[in-house]
Amino acid sequence: MFGTLDIGIDLGTANVYIYIKGKGIVLKEPSVVAIEENTKRVLAVGSEARRMIGRTPGTIKAIRPMKDGVIADYNITETMLKNFISKVCGRQTFMRPRVMVCVPSGVTGVEKRAVLEAAMAAGAKKTYLIEEPVAAALGAGLVISEPAGNMVIDIGGGTTDIAVLSLGGIVVSKSLRIAGDKFDDAIIRYIRKEYNLMIGERTAEEIKMQIGTAYPKGLEENKTIEIRGRDLVKGLPKNVTISARETYDALSEPIHLIVSGVKEVLEVTPPELASDVMDRGIVMTGGGALLNGFNQLISEITGIPVHVAEDPLACVALGTGQAIEFIDKLQSSIFSLTNNTQQV
Numbered sequence: 001m002f003g004t005l006d007i008g009i010d011l012g013t014a015n016v017y018i019y020i021k022g023k024g025i026v027l028k029e030p031s032v033v034a035i036e037e038n039t040k041r042v043l044a045v046g047s048e049a050r051r052m053i054g055r056t057p058g059t060i061k062a063i064r065p066m067k068d069g070v071i072a073d074y075n076i077t078e079t080m081l082k083n084f085i086s087k088v089c090g091r092q093t094f095m096r097p098r099v100m101v102c103v104p105s106g107v108t109g110v111e112k113r114a115v116l117e118a119a120m121a122a123g124a125k126k127t128y129l130i131e132e133p134v135a136a137a138l139g140a141g142l143v144i145s146e147p148a149g150n151m152v153i154d155i156g157g158g159t160t161d162i163a164v165l166s167l168g169g170i171v172v173s174k175s176l177r178i179a180g181d182k183f184d185d186a187i188i189r190y191i192r193k194e195y196n197l198m199i200g201e202r203t204a205e206e207i208k209m210q211i212g213t214a215y216p217k218g219l220e221e222n223k224t225i226e227i228r229g230r231d232l233v234k235g236l237p238k239n240v241t242i243s244a245r246e247t248y249d250a251l252s253e254p255i256h257l258i259v260s261g262v263k264e265v266l267e268v269t270p271p272e273l274a275s276d277v278m279d280r281g282i283v284m285t286g287g288g289a290l291l292n293g294f295n296q297l298i299s300e301i302t303g304i305p306v307h308v309a310e311d312p313l314a315c316v317a318l319g320t321g322q323a324i325e326f327i328d329k330l331q332s333s334i335f336s337l338t339n340n341t342q343q344v
Contacts, residue, residue, distance in 0.1 A: 005089065005097040007124075008321030009081075010135070011115065013066045014157025014180055014287070016046075016080070017314060018088050019321030025314055026088050031157075033076050034062045045083045054200045068177040069104040069132075069159035070111045074118060081122035089123075096125035102135045102320045104159040106175025130323045132156070132316055133163030133170060136285040138326075139319030140309040144168055145326075149273030150280060153262060153298070153306075154316060155179050155288025160258050162265045164273055168326075172269050174261050180287050182254045183208050190250035192232065195240050199229035208291070211244040214255045215293025215300075219244055244292070255294070259301055266302060281305035285315040 008019035011031075018027040029046030036043055037059050044052065052062045065076035089097060099119050103112060112129055119127040136154040137144045144150055144165045154161045157180040163173035184204040191197050191204075211223045223244045231238040262282075266274065282304055284295055290313075295306040309315050 006321070006324045007085070007088070007097045007099045008135075008317060008319075008324065009084075009099060009101045009119070010317035010320055011066065011077075011081075011101050011103075012157050012316075013064070013069055013159070015313075016084055017317030018084060019317045020088060021321060021324065024321075025317055027084055029084060031066045031080065032062055032064055033080050034060060035076070037061050042079055042083075045080055053202060067158060068181075069156065069175075069179075070107055071114045071118060074114055078118045078121045081118055085123050096123060098126045098128070098324060099124035100128045100130055100320050100324050102130050102132045102316050104175045105131045105133055105161050105163060105170060105173040106159070128324070130320055131163075131170060131173075132159070132161045133165065133173060134168075135316045135319035135323060136161070136309075137163075137165055137283070137319065138322050139311075139315030139317065140283050140285055142283060148280075149269070149276030151265075151269075151277045151282045151304075153258075153282060153284045153286075153289070155258065155284070155286040155291075155294075156316070157181055157287065160261065160286075160288065162258075162261050164265060164269045164277065166273055166276075171273060172265050174265050176258060176261050178254050178257050180205075180208070183212070183251055183288070183291070186254055187212075187247065187250045190246070191227075191229070191240075191242070194246075196232045197229040197238060197240055198232055199227060203227055203229065207242055207247060208251075211242070211292075212247045212251060213244045213292040214248065214251060215297040216245050216248045217293075217296075219293070251291075255291075255297070258288075259298060262298055262302060266304075278304055281307050283307050283309055285309045285312045287313055 006021040010017040016031050020026050030050040032049040034044040034049035034052045065073040071077045116127050133152045137152045142150045145168045151164050160176040160179045163170045187204040211225050224241050226241050228239050289308045299306040
């Protein structure tokens, strides 16, 4: 096979998804790299590295090189991308792929450049960037090339992107650095305050995924989960039981900041597009869309129907891969880099 290889990458704060044209999503790995501190040698990437979080000796560090949707550690991100691209492409040097990477809608020019250059250094022949709301809308199956309004809320690990789209581009958008990671932090703080118990990121994520709720009215039953952490008074391991209603109390602050962002975008949306959104509803994508009752809460507050996409976790990756086929129609939303020259 000597044709052009097109790859879409959802370079997320929590996970990396890779989509290959004609094959679909071929890789999903956590955005984590484990390194040996003294030598800076990479020991593990992805799932294997994630298992080490909170369990490493002093000489080994598990790093998440993406923070709030952008690159926090350039060299580690480049290493991680090289590893993932070689995993899906094999090691044939003749096959340098065209790569489309998504970025949050609120990133700066410097942050965009860092992503472009990291992908080129990882082995791409040509790299394109697409803004996350556009990719999410494409992946959710919305027709955004028409002169009609579509609204998307993409809640990832590091950022929440809220946007109204029309004619293949973003008309109004807001990017919040409040998303899945902030939900985990809020749960950790709540349990420390209420139970004098210290838990780690992985336990907080498990609570969020299993019983986390944004809308207690929609709870059919008040589910519970037993967790284990370190008692801050005695310093010993301790078990406690957390209920779904408690997670609402823990998550209420970041949830309502996102809802406020949605209202702000709707307030500045042109009337004709706002009318389209009322008719078509709002689509939620990303892992945060799976939080119990979140769509019901937004619908109740805005008065607009809110739907969760069919596969919210994969929407951005699917849309990023599909976008390579629609480059001409999406020019306003795409940036590219080739031969060290940036074009807009």
